Amino acid sequence: AQRVTQPEKLLSVFKGAPVELKCNYSYSGSPELFWYVQYSRQRLQLLLRHISRESIKGFTADLNKGETSFHLKKPFAQEEDSAMYYCALQYNTDKLIFGTGTRLQVFP
Amino acid sequence: DAEITQSPRHKITETGRQVTLACHQTWNHNNMFWYRQDLGHGLRLIHYSYGVQDTNKGEVSDGYSVSRSNTEDLPLTLESAASSQTSVYFCASSFQTSGSGELFFGEGSRLTVL
Numbered sequence: 227a228q229r230v231t232q233p234e235k236l237l238s239v240f241k242g243a244p245v246e247l248k249c250n251y252s253y254s255g256s257p258e259l260f261w262y263v264q265y266s267r268q269r270l271q272l273l274l275r276h277i278s279r280e281s282i283k284g285f286t287a288d289l290n291k292g293e294t295s296f297h298l299k300k301p302f303a304q305e306e307d308s309a310m311y312y313c314a315l316q317y318n319t320d321k322l323i324f325g326t327g328t329r330l331q332v333f334p
Numbered sequence: 335d336a337e338i339t340q341s342p343r344h345k346i347t348e349t350g351r352q353v354t355l356a357c358h359q360t361w362n363h364n365n366m367f368w369y370r371q372d373l374g375h376g377l378r379l380i381h382y383s384y385g386v387q388d389t390n391k392g393e394v395s396d397g398y399s400v401s402r403s404n405t406e407d408l409p410l411t412l413e414s415a416a417s418s419q420t421s422v423y424f425c426a427s428s429f430q431t432s433g434s435g436e437l438f439f440g441e442g443s444r445l446t447v448l
Contacts, residue, residue, distance in 0.1 A: 232376075260435045270377075270424065270439040312376060316435040320365050320428040323393075326376040 228253045228317045232325035239303050240333050247298040247328045249287075249313030258316040259296040261287055262324070265309045273298075273311070283307070303332045337361075340425050340440035348448050353412040355443045357425030365428040366408040367437065368392075368400060370421040377424065383408055415447045 229252040239245055251257055261273040274282045276289040276296060287298045296313060310329050314322040338359040347353050357366065364385045369377040369392075379392030381400040389400050397419060399411045412419055422444050426437040 235374075258435055269441055270426075272436045275435055314435070320367075320435060320437060321379065321382065322435060322437065323379070324369075324377040326374060 228315055228323050230313050230315050230323055230325040232311075232313055232328050234328045235326070236329045236331065238331040238333065241305055242302050245298075245300045245303045245307070245330065245332075247311050247313075247330065249296045249298065249325060251294050251296065251313075251315050253294075253315055253317065255317070257289065257291070257294075257296075259287075259289055260314045260316065260322070261285070261296075261298050262312045262314055263309050264312070270312070303330075305332050305334055308332045338425060338427055338438055338440045340423075340443045342443060343441065344444050346446045346448065347415050349415060349417060351415050353415050353445065355410045355412075355423055355425075355445070357408045357410065357440060358406055359425075359427045359438075360406065361427060361429075361438070362405055363427035363429055363438070364405065366402070367426045367428075368398070368408065368410045369424045369426065370394065370419075371424060371442070372421050380410065380423075381408075412445075415445075417447050419445065420447045421445060 231250045259276045263273040264270040285300045312327045313325040341356045367382040368380040371377050378394045383389050383402040422442045425440040
């Protein structure tokens with residue numbers, strides 16, 4: 227069965243430090259993976275998708291099929307990056323399974 | 335502007351009562367979803383619909399039902415509320431057959447069952 231694992235519930239860093247939010251998945255098919263973000267008092271929204279290979283707000287994520295991982299990275303964290311981050315796997319038309327989420331706290 | 339709205343935003347009810355959470359979107363999206371968000375579990379899919387008169391069970395559908403009589407609305411009903419259903423509920427929608435994985439979420443409905 228498909229599964230998404232985010233091992234860290236909370237990640238705390240200081241402004242300017244590098245950030246890596248871990249995501250591992252289990253899926254027998256060809257994975258399509260996403261990162262969603264929920265800022266305080268805002269709606270959950272798509273941050274980026276692996277197929278686009280894009281950088282959004284300085285964040286990137288590379289799909290590593292060998293390690294079944296899709297870690298989210300940013301070289302220099304900003305205070306406004308503080309939010310809840312969810313990794314998600316698409317296993318049917320727009321059906322997503324989400325990880326348990328990682329709360330990122332960026333201290334000044 | 336087109337959007338997706340949920341109501342009520344906050345609801346307190348008692349065990350055994352029937353509760354309906356409304357979800358309305360004005361994007362003309364065919365796909366609509368209900369998730370619940372709980373600490374330690376993330377978001378879990380309750381029910382989803384790919385179009386009018388289409389409804390499907392998600393991974394945590396027991397005790398919940400949905401109906402899709404038009405494109406815009408997917409109300410979620412708790413037939414007999416239980417304390418285990420205390421949660422934050424999110425409705426989401428997406429373009430028909432997009433496969434893009436981009437869901438548009440509502441602001442959430444916080445339900446407390448006493």
